[in-house]
Each structure stands twice: as C-alpha cells, then as structure tokens.
Amino acid sequence: MSNITLDQVRKVYAGNVEAVKGVSIDIADGEFIVLVGPSGCGKSTLLRMIAGLEDISSGEISIGDRVVNKVDPADRDIAMVFQNYALYPHMSVYKNLAYGLTNRGMPKSEIDRRVKEAADILEIGDYLDRKPRALSGGQRQRVAMGRAIVREPAAFLFDEPLSNLDAKLRVQMRVEIKRLQKELGTTSVYVTHDQLEAMTLADRLVVLNGGNIEQIGAPIAVYDKPASTFVASFIGSPAMNLIETVSDAGGLKAKAGTGLQGGNPGGLQACTVGIRPEHLQVVEAGTPVGDGLTLTVKVNVLEPVGAESYIYGTIDGGGAPVVIRIESHQTYDINAILTLHAAAKDVHYFDAETGRRIES
Amino acid sequence: MRPHFPCDGRCAGSAPHICHLHVRGDTMKKVQFNSRWMPYAFLLPQLSIVAIFFLWPAAEAVRSSFYLEDPFGFSSTFVGFDNFTDTLTSSNYARVAQFTAVFTVLVTFFSLALALLLAVKADKVLRAGSTYKTLLMWVYAVAPPVAGLIGILLFDQHVGPLVDFAALFGWKMQIGVNYFDTSFAMVVISVWKQIPVNFIFFLSGLQGISRSVQEAANIDCRSGFRRFWTVTFPLLAPTGFFLLIINVTYAFFDTFGIIDVVLKTEPGNNPVTLVYKVYLDGFRGNDLGGSSAQSVLLMLFVFILTIIQFRLIERRVHYS
Ligand SMILES: Nc1ncnc2c1ncn2[C@@H]1O[C@H](COP(=O)(O)OP(=O)(O)OP(=O)(O)O)[C@@H](O)[C@H]1O
Numbered sequence A: 001m002s003n004i005t006l007d008q009v010r011k012v013y014a015g016n017v018e019a020v021k022g023v024s025i026d027i028a029d030g031e032f033i034v035l036v037g038p039s040g041c042g043k044s045t046l047l048r049m050i051a052g053l054e055d056i057s058s059g060e061i062s063i064g065d066r067v068v069n070k071v072d073p074a075d076r077d078i079a080m081v082f083q084n085y086a087l088y089p090h091m092s093v094y095k096n097l098a099y100g101l102t103n104r105g106m107p108k109s110e111i112d113r114r115v116k117e118a119a120d121i122l123e124i125g126d127y128l129d130r131k132p133r134a135l136s137g138g139q140r141q142r143v144a145m146g147r148a149i150v151r152e153p154a155a156f157l158f159d160e161p162l163s164n165l166d167a168k169l170r171v172q173m174r175v176e177i178k179r180l181q182k183e184l185g186t187t188s189v190y191v192t193h194d195q196l197e198a199m200t201l202a203d204r205l206v207v208l209n210g211g212n213i214e215q216i217g218a219p220i221a222v223y224d225k226p227a228s229t230f231v232a233s234f235i236g237s238p239a240m241n242l243i244e245t246v247s248d249a250g251g252l253k254a255k256a257g258t259g260l261q262g263g264n265p266g267g268l269q270a271c272t273v274g275i276r277p278e279h280l281q282v283v284e285a286g287t288p289v290g291d292g293l294t295l296t297v298k299v300n301v302l303e304p305v306g307a308e309s310y311i312y313g314t315i316d317g318g319g320a321p322v323v324i325r326i327e328s329h330q331t332y333d334i335n336a337i338l339t340l341h342a343a344a345k346d347v348h349y350f351d352a353e354t355g356r357r358i359e360s
Numbered sequence B: 001m002r003p004h005f006p007c008d009g010r011c012a013g014s015a016p017h018i019c020h021l022h023v024r025g026d027t028m029k030k031v032q033f034n035s036r037w038m039p040y041a042f043l044l045p046q047l048s049i050v051a052i053f054f055l056w057p058a059a060e061a062v063r064s065s066f067y068l069e070d071p072f073g074f075s076s077t078f079v080g081f082d083n084f085t086d087t088l089t090s091s092n093y094a095r096v097a098q099f100t101a102v103f104t105v106l107v108t109f110f111s112l113a114l115a116l117l118l119a120v121k122a123d124k125v126l127r128a129g130s131t132y133k134t135l136l137m138w139v140y141a142v143a144p145p146v147a148g149l150i151g152i153l154l155f156d157q158h159v160g161p162l163v164d165f166a167a168l169f170g171w172k173m174q175i176g177v178n179y180f181d182t183s184f185a186m187v188v189i190s191v192w193k194q195i196p197v198n199f200i201f202f203l204s205g206l207q208g209i210s211r212s213v214q215e216a217a218n219i220d221c222r223s224g225f226r227r228f229w230t231v232t233f234p235l236l237a238p239t240g241f242f243l244l245i246i247n248v249t250y251a252f253f254d255t256f257g258i259i260d261v262v263l264k265t266e267p268g269n270n271p272v273t274l275v276y277k278v279y280l281d282g283f284r285g286n287d288l289g290g291s292s293a294q295s296v297l298l299m300l301f302v303f304i305l306t307i308i309q310f311r312l313i314e315r316r317v318h319y320s
C-alpha cells in the first residue's frame, strides 16, 4: 500500500500529439481515484504511464516515494485490470492467477494459498481448471480482478474494466469493486468515461479534458460546484442546463429566446448560467424572480423513466434546450408553456468566454 | 457462411437450439439449379485438372512400380514388389533417405527459427507504430521470389560473395565437388528462400496476439525471454504447427529446383534428396520401375503427413 504522486506529467506521442499536458495529482494511500472524461481525453494514456506501459515524456511519477519513471512495469508493484480482461488464453484460470506470482519466485504453497483465497472472494473457485474461453464475460472479469488481487500490489489500475459487461452485471461488479477496494485498502486508479461509475466509485474524481485536468474533488463536491461548463455538462445525468445570457438593467436575459429572467447579484456581464434539471420547479406564472432565475419553457417531449420523469423543452422564443426533472406520474401537455423557477443557491455562473466557474 | 438453423437434436442431451453443425434437412436452404447436371459441369474443369495432372500420373506411377521396364521402353515385365524391396534394401537409398532427413530437419528448423526471430523484431517495430511500417510491407512483398535468386547467386562458384567470404577464413568452398560444402550451400539457400514465407505467417500470427495480453504479461513477468516462451510462443503455436507441416513439405519437395541448380545436373558424389533421386533414377538412370517405386513411397509419406496434420488440426486449440 502506498501513495502515488504525479508531478507535471506529460505525454507527447509520435507526430506531436500531446495526449497528456502537464498533469499533477497527489493520490493518498488507500484512496480510490477515478479518472473520468470523454473519449480521447488521455485517461488511458495517463493510467498506462503509471503502469509503465507508456514512456513518460516529461514530469515525474512516484509510487510510494520511489520515482518510477524508468522502472520496468513488472517492478512497479502495480496490478492492472484491462477493458478486454487480457487473460492468457492458453492458461487455465488457476495459472492465469498464479502466473505473476510464479514469475516473482514465490513458493508454491504461498501461491496456492493466495489463489484459493482470491478465488473464494470472487467466487471463481469452480472454474480454476477452465480456460478463459470457457467462461462468460462476467466470469472473465472476475478472473481479471483475481489476477490483480493475488499480487497484493501497492496499487490497482483499472482501465474501463466494466465497459464490456451488460448493464445489470456492470452495476453488480461496480458495487463489488468498491467493496473489495475498501476491504483491501489498496490505492486504486480507475479510468472510465461513464460519469455514473465515476460518481459512485470515487473517493476523489479527476475530470480530464483534452489532456488537462478540469477539476479534482470528491464526487459530490464536483457535482455541487463544477469548476467549468465542461465539468457541469459531463458530471450528472441528464446534464446540467447551460444557457448563455446577456445582462441589462433588469438583470440577466437569454441570449436567444425570450423566456429567461434572472437576478444579477454579482453584477455580471455576459455569462453562462447553469441549473441542474432537479433544481427547476414548476411554478405559477408571475412568481417573483428574486435573486433566482425564472424560465418560460415550451414542452417538447415528456420522458417517464419510472422513479421520475423528465421534460425536454426549449426556452420560449426559440432559445436553448432545457431538461427538467419532475415527479413521476406528473404529466404536462406537449407544447404547453411552463414557468420554472430556480433558487439563487442552485444557479451556477460561468464565464462566457472561458467557461470557468464564477464564484458569487 | 455457415447456416444457422434449429439443431436436429444430435447435440447430446441439449434443449432445442440454433446450431451450425447439425442442420435439419428440410430447413436447410438449397441452391436450385435448372438442370441437375449443371453443378457437375461447374466442377468439371477443376476435376479434370486433378485427374490429368494428379490422379493419372499417380496411377501410372503405381502401375509402373510393379514392372521392370527395359531401358528403351519397348517391353516391360511384371516383377511384383521387387522394385520396392530393391529400393528399400539398397544402401544408396538408405543414405539418400538419411541425408533427406537431416536436410529436412536443418532446413525446417533454421527457416522457422530465423523467420520467428525476424518476425518478433518486426512485430516490435510495427507495434511501436512507427513509419517503418510501410517500408516493411515493401520488403515482404518483394522478398520471396527475389530471395531465391539472390541465394543462388551468393553461392556462385565464380562471383558468389559467400564463397569469397568463406575463403577469407581459409575455407575453400568447392560447391558441387565437396560433399559437405555442397550440402551446406543447399541448406543455406533453401533456408534463405523459405524465410520470407515463414516470416509473413509468423508476423501476422504475432500481430494477432492481443496487445493487452502482451501488456498484462509485461506487468506479470519481468524477463522478456521468459515472457516469450510462456506467453508469446504458446499463442503462436497454431501458426507454428501449420508452418511446420508447410516447411517439411517444402524441404522434401520444393527444394528440387535449388538442388538442381546447385548440382547443375551433375550429381556425381554429391548429396541429393529423395525427390531428386526419383528424377535421377527415372530420367538419367532410365530405371522407371525403381523410380516409380520411390515416388510411390514418397506419396505414402505425404499421405501420412496429411493424416497427422488433420488429426492435430482437429485437436488444435482455437484461441478467440
Ligand atoms: N500510440 C499512440 N500514438 C499516437 N497517438 C495516440 C496513441 N495512443 C493514443 N493516442 C492519442 O492520445 C489521445 C488520448 O488517448 P487515450 O487512449 O489516452 O484516450 P482515452 O481518454 O483513454 O479515450 P477512450 O475513452 O476512448 O479510451 C487520443 O487523442 C489518441 O488519439
């Protein structure tokens, strides 16, 4: 068990593709860090640099106070779980688990003990003699986890380990990974592009965008105070409503359309306002705006998902799209005009140019 | 395309399911021809080629292996298995068979081993995704036919650089005269010519191994040598086995041309392979019966090789 430190880590691929642009993170011992971001943002590259599968162009990576830039992957004391599991197809499950231990010259009895123990934890004891091709996707996933666990490494590295599973299994394994990680207390770095997975697993989230860190923080802190429009639209589902506004004497107005009226407590110029779908209440027309925000929205689609429903609409007068969460079983007519209100504390302001959060 | 239809129940004890092995006759789609002779007409060209160039000569060889033909071809006498017993008991035949075996083992081993070595190096370059990639494609597009020619030139008694090179170390190579020198040249040229073919197969085999499996092995095992023998090599086994059969066949039969060029049709005391001996005895020695008996023995050998191949291929593991 140990901490991991990334200091100004950069990766430039052949052809001057800068995949990671100076990333610094301090990962505490036993912490579960999730790297999240859209496809191509450099998550895998960063993880693979920690694993030693990719050279570090500049910067420094240390695992437990040891700089590992030049250390062989096998000597970094890490274990990795790959998206396609990467099991050795010609070896039995037992051998798959034992391989990394045998190569490190561990005595047979100790290997056997660890493999049996991991097999128990993951409930794969019945398949130890099978080849990977005779296993289902979920079972393969468990074997891949087992191969990491038996090593008892300083850190687990996961690269989208659940993305090849079906939805139900994914949720089940997600819970299991979290439980295991807490039980073993092993420092973990987990890569995913699924924001829900990121939110539920992480002690701390690292939101990446185009090779840069957009925000680091506890999932709920990131959710409550997204540092930029990028984070705001990436974390949370459905995404936060982002509406471009301009200011005039009476407060904020929508840039397109007529259906926005907002207070301007900070005296901002043009800015982008953000409101989460669950923070918009349907109210009577004519309710005072106060420091909050009032929207007039035309209903386009009503989407019941069971526990709740969503209204997809547009700001009156041909403005931006807006999503509103409502209680399930509530219905509204298509094309109805609704008045919505958000309290001041639930409205986020972002710089119109840079998209960075403006603290008010 | 394999058909996918309900299984006719031959899958032991299983519930109704879709299966591509046991298809119920009535559900299987049939291509309908206007005339029932049509399909045979389509097959005719292929069948006649097989008949004219393979079956007929084979039958002819089997027939004449039981006859003793006089050198001018005017008469032939039925001699039963005499040609076979003569062949199998002749010390010359044993010597040639022995050489063929050694030759085959050497050619197969070295052409596989060197090709594998080169393929592993090339695979590294390709995985690094560098610009050498296109260059490498070129090399193996031109390689096989040209390599054979170059190989023969290298050993040319008068202009061959390898002969000169050996001379530097005081080895006066006398190809076509000295038994060892001649066999050496034969083996080297045969290996040289076969390497590009093996290389292509090994390389595509290596490229077929998943990158993440290799990476998992990188994390699990520090020693590249050990990694090769415990992960890469076993995963290459299907390719390797296929190439083994191909190379044995090559060393046995396809080296005829190389041997002929090296010997310049003057065998003298030089080593020859069984196939070359068939030619020598039949066309230079005019012993058609003996030569036919030898080719029948070779046919048997190929037959056995084929059976082994099918047996093992059936058992062969397919990794997905
Ligand atoms: N070997 C390589 N050579 C050149 N560019 C590369 C290489 N590998 C990745 N890249 C580039 O680096 C960037 C980051 O890639 P990376 O695989 O880290 O993305 P990712 O965040 O993991 O995306 P995904 O969610 O799709 O897996 C991409 O723009 C990609 O095209």
Ligand SMILES: [Mg+2]
Binding pocket: A043, A044, A045
């Ligand atoms: Mg990735």
